[in-house]
Amino acid sequence: MEVPYTDTNRPDTGLYNAKVGIWLFLASEVMLFGALFSAYILLRVGAMEGHWPTGLLDVGPGFVNTLVLILSSVTVVMAWASLKLNNFKKFKLYQGITVVCALLFVVIKSFEYNSKFTHHDVILNDGMRVDGHLVEETDEFIVLSHPVSYPAEKGIGYRPTAIKEAEAHAHEAGDDHHHAEDRKISKEEIDKRTTWGPWANTYLAIYFTLTGLHALHVIAGALVIAYFWGPGSKMWKTHPEQFANRIEVSGLFWHFVDLVWIFLFPILYLL
């Protein structure tokens, strides 16, 4: 039995089945990410004054990842257009670039995650808070590079001000290319210590939840697109119209993944 309306349009809706299906699925995905975005808004608005961090994320990798996803969005639609123009070789090229972009996104994301998991945040016995990248640890001490230090009672929201103050002091001292020296901290001085994982504060919890769920969507989409680039492309020889529709439908999912990132990037990295 042949499944109907895989390559022809239903007379009532004017659409093939998979297109209706994917849009219904994307509608549910809007609610999924919408729920998390609204959670982010609630958490941010409800945070105590001075206790919502900003500037914890490197804008550079986020910016590059945005460009990577935008490029992949173009190549995935070009892959579909190539099939509609009967150019299978170009389809393979564009679809392949899409998969490479997806892998690149995930690789950059894992470097970002790793930099967070190796970024240590300590509260000292004297009430000062220091955070920095862990470069050395022994039984007696830790060494943090690019340390940022401020009174713990001021809250993590004070961090950008502390950085500006340190730069201003360096400028007054004639050091315009200020580079904070590595800070060696004896473990006896440390009251509390954590790394910048999702356990550290509410902002990082929602950051890892949102970007982690998004990354899972990137991986799932990449697997589907890779399948259609590889073994799934056999269908082009037997059912070319249906295959083109599959590429369109998987491309729609991919565009949605890009759409979510278009909102995630400014909200998490820039605001």
Next chain:
Amino acid sequence: MSGHSPEEIRKSVKSYMVVFGILIIGTIVTVLASYFDFGSMTANIIVALIIATFKASCVALIFMHLNAEKKTIYMTLAFTWFFFMGLMGLTIWASEDKPNFTVAPNDIPAVAAAPAETDH
């Protein structure tokens, strides 16, 4: 989509390239705008969301072909929009339903210890 002629597809390819350029420029503008203070945090957020919404619209209308879709898809998206706005609206409406902290959590005085239980 079986109704697309090669000529229509070639025209679409040109629009894909234009949108690609718009998205790259939009991303650069997003980052540059983040260095400006538009007067208040609310204004900064609104500017960022306007740019993001414009970029998302370009992706949705051109890449996802929503500029020439069928009524069934538009109806699906209309319902989605309604429920999404309800989700965001109710959450934002509830954002003021929170304890009004007047002291930092660390300063909350310890509760007096309960009297010890004695066996009867």
